[in-house]
Structures are given as C-alpha cells and as structure tokens.
Amino acid sequence: MWVLLVRVCCGCGGGERWCRQGSDGGDLRMEWMMKAHLCRAPSVPSSSSAHQRSDLSSKTLWTFGRAYMLNLKHVRGMLLYGPPGSGKTLIARNICKLLNAKEPLIIHGPDVLNAFQGVSERKIRSLFEAANEDENRYGAKSDLHIIIFDEIDSIAKIDGMEVLNNIFIIATTNRKELIDEALLREGRIELHIKLEYPDERGRLQILDINTRNMRQAFVLDEDVNLQEIACRTDGCSGSAIASLVTRAHSYAVVQTGERGLVKHVQKDVKVTMNHFLHAIEDIKSRLHESSLEPHRFYSGSAPVI
Ligand SMILES: Nc1ncnc2c1ncn2[C@@H]1O[C@H](COP(=O)(O)OP(=O)(O)OP(=O)(O)O)[C@@H](O)[C@H]1O
CATH class of the missing domain: 3.40.50 (Rossmann fold)
Known part of the structure; x- marks a missing residue:
C-alpha cells in the first residue's frame, strides 16, 4: 500500500x-x-x-x-x-x-x-x-x-x-x-x-523523496544511511519523517556556522549521519512526550505499520 x-x-x-x-x-x-x-x-x-x-x-x-x-x-x-x-x-x-x-x-x-x-x-x-x-x-x-x-x-x-x-x-x-x-x-x-503511519519501506520512500534535492546538490554526506534511519524511526508519521530531514539539515547548518563559515553556509553544508541521529533523538523524544498526553485520541493504539 x-x-x-x-x-x-x-x-x-x-x-x-x-x-x-x-x-x-x-x-x-x-x-x-x-x-x-x-x-x-x-x-x-x-x-x-x-x-x-x-x-x-x-x-x-x-x-x-x-x-x-x-x-x-x-x-x-x-x-x-x-x-x-x-x-x-x-x-x-x-x-x-x-x-x-x-x-x-x-x-x-x-x-x-x-x-x-x-x-x-x-x-x-x-x-x-x-x-x-x-x-x-x-x-x-x-x-x-x-x-x-x-x-x-x-x-x-x-x-x-x-x-x-x-x-x-x-x-x-x-x-x-x-x-x-x-x-x-x-x-x-x-x-x-x-491512512496509517508508514512501515519501514514507506519511511524509506518518504526519506528518499525528502532528501532527493539534498542528494542532487551534494549536500548529503556519503555516510548517510537512509535504510538505517527508516529502521530507527519506527512509529513516526510521514510528517515526522519530513521534519526529521529538515532538522538534520538545520543541525548541519548550525555546525557549519560554528566553524566560522556562516557566510558560505549553503555552499559548505554537509548533512551527515550524525546530524540525522540527533534529529531522530528529537523526534523520538517528542513522540514520547505526546504519548504521555492523556488526551491524545489515538493513545493506546500504536500506529499501525
Ligand atoms: N505518505 C507521505 N509521503 C510523503 N510525505 C508525507 C507523507 N505523509 C506525510 N508526509 C509529509 O508530512 C506533511 C504533512 O502531511 P499532511 O498535512 O498531509 O498530513 P495530515 O494527515 O493531513 O495531517 P493533519 O491531520 O495533522 O492535518 C506533508 O506535507 C509531507 O511533507
């Protein structure tokens, strides 16, 4: 599906x-x-x-x-x-x-x-x-x-x-x-x-779509393993996956800026697996927080994947 x-x-x-x-x-x-x-x-x-x-x-x-x-x-x-x-x-x-x-x-x-x-x-x-x-x-x-x-x-x-x-x-x-x-x-x-949350294959496809431009612009580091990211994002929605890519990119921009390259930020940014791992932590902790909210309508029914 x-x-x-x-x-x-x-x-x-x-x-x-x-x-x-x-x-x-x-x-x-x-x-x-x-x-x-x-x-x-x-x-x-x-x-x-x-x-x-x-x-x-x-x-x-x-x-x-x-x-x-x-x-x-x-x-x-x-x-x-x-x-x-x-x-x-x-x-x-x-x-x-x-x-x-x-x-x-x-x-x-x-x-x-x-x-x-x-x-x-x-x-x-x-x-x-x-x-x-x-x-x-x-x-x-x-x-x-x-x-x-x-x-x-x-x-x-x-x-x-x-x-x-x-x-x-x-x-x-x-x-x-x-x-x-x-x-x-x-x-x-x-x-x-x-509509339900994506399974691993679906997450991989969404990641692939959302990183396509980065790949074409050589912004994505070779160490980025989308399959592993898909595997680690069990339970995430399509929108969480899309936002994960943006976050990973933001981490890379901030890090590049810290190295004093702010002027050339867009040119020199490389998004690495590490940036993705940080972003996954953020997304996962948000998932955890919202799962503790009693009013979430779908609490108790884990995303079907
Ligand atoms: N199946 C998918 N494929 C690719 N991107 C997806 C998919 N599902 C969600 N997204 C990403 O998440 C974003 C938000 O999705 P969308 O607004 O369609 O969700 P929704 O179910 O309507 O959410 P809500 O109920 O909160 O309004 C999309 O713009 C897209 O970037």
Missing part, C-alpha cells in the same frame, strides 16, 4: 474522472482505488483482464462522462481519515492531480462554523455555485469540481452535493467518530479510506 501512496504523493500517473457503479459502500483501500484507477483503460470501463476484474469486482470504475450518459451516479465523496501527519491533505491534493480536475477549493472545516445559525449552511451551499453553473452550461462536458474539506468533523451538513454530477468531495479528519453518520452515507461521502 505504501508504494502506491508514495506514488500518489509524488504525483505519478495520468488521470481521468471516474465513478463507481452501484452503491455498495463500505471501506475501500487506497490500494484498490489507485490500482483500479491506474490500470483502467479509459475507453474500456469494465476491465477485461482477470487481475483487474478481481480488483474491481462490483465496484467497477467508470469514466465520468460515460456514467453521465448512462444516468449512473458517480461517487460524490471520499473520506481520508487517520492520525495527524499521516498524509491526508497531501494525498487529497494528489488525488486531484490524478483526476485531472480543476484546482480544488480547499475549505478548513472550523472556518465554516459560524455563530449565526444558517450562515455556515449558506457558505457551504455557495461552494457549489461554480459547479452548478458549469453543469447548467456544459452538461456531461462540464469540468470536474473538487472540494477538499479539511477537518470535516466540524461540519454538520453539506447540502447540494447530491444533485450535481460534476462534483467530488475529498474530506479529511483525525476524528471519524465525530462525523455525523448522515454525511457518510451512500450518495454523499461514501468511500472511507484509513
């Missing part, structure tokens, strides 16, 4: 709009979704190979335009849920790229909340105006409009998404249990994908 997630995070793959036939909800894995999406031949909606058939089964992906013609309902919304820093927002943005959609509208759930009753509902309805206009004007040829709702748990109701055929909602949350069931039913945000 992590190979696929990291691929998504790197923005690989071309995309077309898609929808699912039927309304058999349930949790779907990212792996299934991406595999199906990436394998699908655009002009042959129901795949012919046995491998694809078994992947897609009744959840066959159809192109958006074709579904429109056949009067089928495409999936209106997807929920990405999981602990902080598991890459939900990053993946949401990359799904938009994969689907070749317009630049998504990004809405921060708590910003929609308003003390005056009815105002937030109005605000949410207004988010669909552009999609509505497009659909009235272009019908099946309308662009796909994507709205990303960050922290969807603070939103009680989304009116308007079911009637439009050119809308796709990607919602994210750390607290799925707080979301109103009605929002998650078929026809609304019906695909639910759980």
